[in-house]
Amino acid sequence: MGFLLVVFIIIVILALKTIKVVRQSEVYIIERLGKFHKVAEAGLTIIVPFIDTVRSVVSLKQQTMDIPPQGVITSDNVTITIDTVVFYKITDPARAVYEIQSLKKGIEYLSITTIRDIVGKMELDETFSSRDVINEKLRVILDEATDAWGCKIDRVEIKDITPPADIRDAMEKQMNAERNKRALILEAEAERQSAITLAEGRKQAAILDAEADRESRIRRATGEAEAIKQVADAKAQEIQLVYEAIKKSDPSEKLVQLKSLEALKEVAKGDANKIFIPFEATASLASLGAVKDVMTEHQTKKSKQNQIIN
DSSP states (O other), rough: OHHHHHHHHHHHHHHHHHEEEOTTEEEEEEEEEEEEEEEOOEEEEETTTTEEEEEEEESSSOOOEEEEEEEOOOTOOEEEEEEEEEEEEEEEOOOHHHSSHHHHHHEEEEEEHHHHHHTTTTTHHHHHHHHHHHHHHOOOOOOOOGGTOOOOOEEEEEEEEEEEEHHHHHHHHHHHHHHHHHHHHHHHHHHHHHHHHHHHHHHHHHHHHHHHHHHHHHHHHHHHHHHHHHHHHHHHHHHHHHHHHHHOOOOOOOHHHHHHHHHHHHTOOOOOOTTOOOOOHHHHHHHHHHHHHHHHHHHHHHHHHHHHHO
């Protein structure tokens, strides 16, 4: 009974040594008598006990590695601290195990030296504005260097760039000054735009007032001209009516002259600046002028006679 128990235990141990179950996204590096034999992928794997051994279990997932913050001196002699993270994936498990002592240490040291080389050629302000450039340069250099180790660098990201305290204070003061400058510029631009808008408003108002005044004057002058025309037309109609009436009554020549003068008197009372005198009335006016001259001459002679008598 004891013998069977021992045999059973030996069988179990051999089974455990022989049958290996590899999980998904992992591979086993199998060595036979100390020499690389094969890469066991996910699933059930059979190995020879005491001859084959599992050298390493390698993950095929994308992995991340934080690079410790490093002090870097820029080209303008400012020491800054850079914190970086690297994203990588193993593409050849055998080379990742056999080509380098420690893949993680190799990536870490290579990242530190590369960061110092890249950032050391830049000025402080350039490091803040060129993070994408630094990331890409670092990724390309690391990917080329780690290709021999069966590793691919997918991404490199700079998490933080920390300048010294005095530099931070100076940068904050500079940013505050820049903000104040932009605020003053915006305020001045707003005032200028406001002044331009007010001036444009006053200009438009003056133009509209001038146009309104001109339109008012034109309308008033048109109304006055229309009124004068209507008055003149009315007077002309009156004269025409008088003329027609006189013509129908067949009056004497002196009566016609008298009526013409009366009509002229009424026309002269109107607002028109010009009066059109009928040709027939000129003879009457000439007669009146002659009478006036005779009367004036008579009055002169009479005055002279009175002076002689005296």
